[in-house]
Amino acid sequence: MSITINHLTHIYNPGTAFEKKALDDVNLQIETGEFIGLIGHTGSGKSTLIQHLNGLILPTQGEILLDGENIHKDKMRLKEVRRRVGLAFQYPEYQLFEMTVYRDVAFGPTNMKLPADQIHENVISALQTVGLGEEVYEQSPFELSGGQKRRAAIAGVLAMNPEILILDEPTAGLDPKGRDEILDAIQNLHEKRKITVILVSHSMEDVARLAERIIVMHRGKVAMTGTPKEIFPRVEELEQMGLAAPQISYVFHQLQERGYDLPADVFTTEEAKEVLLQFLKQVKK
Amino acid sequence: MIRDITIGQYYPVASPIHRLDARVKLAITFIYIVTLFFVDSFIGYFFVMLSLGAVIASSKVPLRFMLRGIKSIMVIIVFTMIINLFTTKGETLLLEIGFLRITWEGVAVALKMSIRLVFLIVGSSVLTLTTTPIHLTDGIESILKPFSKIGVPSHEIAMMMTIALRFIPTLLDETDKIMKAQQARGADFDTGTLKEKAQSLIPILVPLFISAFRRAEELATAMEARCYHGGENRTRMHVVSIGRRDFVAFAVTAVYVCIIFLLRHAAEIVPFWI
Incomplete structure (x- = not known):
């Protein structure tokens, strides 16, 4: 599934003293099966951009097309859009709420009104993908370790079987082992299921290792886009934007x-x- | 959507009213509210309106911010008006529909009551719009201080208010984030039966409570790590002091109170004003 972003502009609190232009005429094309690394300094508009992609916030101007179709064309289909474009927020473990890990992961597919056996299949497959064993299925998600919680929460997004997976800093605050486990799971998913991945990260090492194409955001605009080999030699420009190689x-x-x-x-x-x-x-x- | 909610409605401009000591403003607002109940004539309310208008003008806060508070109590105002309109006993009959009697006295009382309510709200808006929440709680603490001798935990009350105010925007942000995260997993908060709507709150409330408790614990640890131990012998970063302009404000208030009482008696002498 491809994403096309045309002239996307977003202004927070328009017309008040707190007005802020978070996105400024963003144009992007993301092809099926790509692995995108989205980088940018804090406040560059990365989070605002990814929240547009599954219709969580409405554009002030411009449009987002999924396979050529505007996601806001039909309000009823927004749920379908959110199933196809899975978004895991930063610190996703803060969204856990159910009594057991299994039920929390099943929250998404249940909301999508999938048949029961399909839900079960998705949940097990998602938990296996993130490397959580059967022994935790019936545990409370709040009893897990930090890294396990994070993986359970990401499994909650994967269980909807998204065709595009967006992850906002999935490794923030994890130890090296936890980080590697999550990144490996993402890489596996991308290679085996050929799903499109958009990885938002502050770690240039992670992006260099995984991404096929890098998008650099700066002050609400797309500053650069290209392969790691095209982007990272431009060290001086990156450093001016508060980034690095x-x-x-x-x-x-x-x-x-x-x-x-x-x-x-x-x-x-x-x-x-x-x-x-x-x-x-x-x-x- | 949730970002639009503003609590702690302080309006940041520089004005003589903003610069007044918070305790002075609290005291004057209190006096204003009490004296408002002594006004009983339209000429009196006219005088209150002029005074309030002068204060609002010198506070440099746009009038629409001052009047915003009225919207939220419009229901109460209308309700009070209707009750007073029909229940006040009077001599001069204006209208009679079945068992409902409306008299001129009823109209006058209903009008005065709603004017009083409007003035109450607008008057207290002046306080909250021109004083930062921090100054306000500092002022309350300072006013309550004498009562700590009889066991009122003035510092603790003020500290709790400060922390509560500090965390309102944080928790609003958190709610926004959790709602979006659950919406991304297909949660639906707008449609469905009442029961379904109530159930759809669980995925928001559970994480929100957990995060509130976590934040509270973290804050308590951080305060202890900085050796916080409450009000005893605690010095302040901003030492509040009452200056010349505060005395001027008190003098103006004294004149205001005198005129209010004079007008009250003037109404007795010249009944025409009622």
Whole structure:
């Protein structure tokens, strides 16, 4: 499912002293099966943008098309839009409320009025995807650890079987292990089910590792868009927007400055490892 | 949608009224409310209107903000008016429909009552629109202080009010976020039967309560970590002091009260004004 955003503008509290233009004429095209990394400084409009994509907030101007159809054309279909475009907010564990993990994950598909066996299937599959074992199904979600809570909450969105999955900082405040588990689950989902993923993140490392295309927001506008290899070399521009390139690329910059003949476009640690091993082999020869 | 709700309706401009000490404003508002009940003639209300108008003009707050409070009590005003219109016993009959008698006296009482209510609301709006909630609670604490000798926990009351006010916008934001998160999972708050609507509140209220308790605990820990121990020997960041302009305000209020009482007796001497 593709998303087209045409001239999207959003103004909070128009006509009052608290008026704020959060989005300013945003135009974007997101294709089926893409993995998008959405980055931007705090207040750049990322959250406002993603909340438009499943119709949670109405655009002040402009339109959002899903497979060419305006999501606000028919009010009754908004629920269908929200099923197809799954959105997991920042700190999604704060939305947990049910008595058991299973029932909380089933909240979404139940609201979608899916048949009972379909709900059961979706819930189990979602919980398996995020790596939660059967032993927690009947536990209270409030008894889980922080990382488990986060995964249970994300499973609550996955259980609706969305075709597009939007995640707002899914790894904020997690330990490295929890972070890896969630990112691996997302990557798996993208590869196996070919769903479109939009990952909002402040971690350039995560974005460099996962995203196929990066969208950079700045002051309510799309400042840049392109592959990681196109975006991250523009370090100076990124830094002016309060962002940065992945840390490993700074290491490579330093190495280059000290006269080592290394490529400039290394952005992930895995890649760096390969390149450095290769380089050391050559030096030995 | 939920962001539109504004609580703590302070209107930030610089004016002589804004600069007055919160305690002085509280005291003057109290005096104003009490004296309002001594006004019994239209000429008296006319004088109150002029005085209130002068205060509003010097507060630089747009009039529509001052009058906004009336909207919320419109029902009460209309209700009071109707009750007074029909129940006041009087001599000069104006209209009689079946068992309902409307007299000139009834009309006068009904009008005076609603004018009084409007003046009460607008008068107290002046206080809340020109005083920040923090100054207001500080003022209340300072006024209650003498009563702490007889066991009134003045500092604690003020601290609770301050914290409550501080958390209203936070919890509103939180509610907004939780509602959106549940809507993203297909929750529907607008349609359905009454029972369904009530049930649809559970996914909002449970997370909201949990978050409120969590925040309360975090705040308590943070306060303890900073060695907070209540009112005893506590110094303030902003020391309030009563200055020249506060005495001027009191003098003006004294003149106002005198005129109110003079008008009350003038009405006795010259019945024509009633």
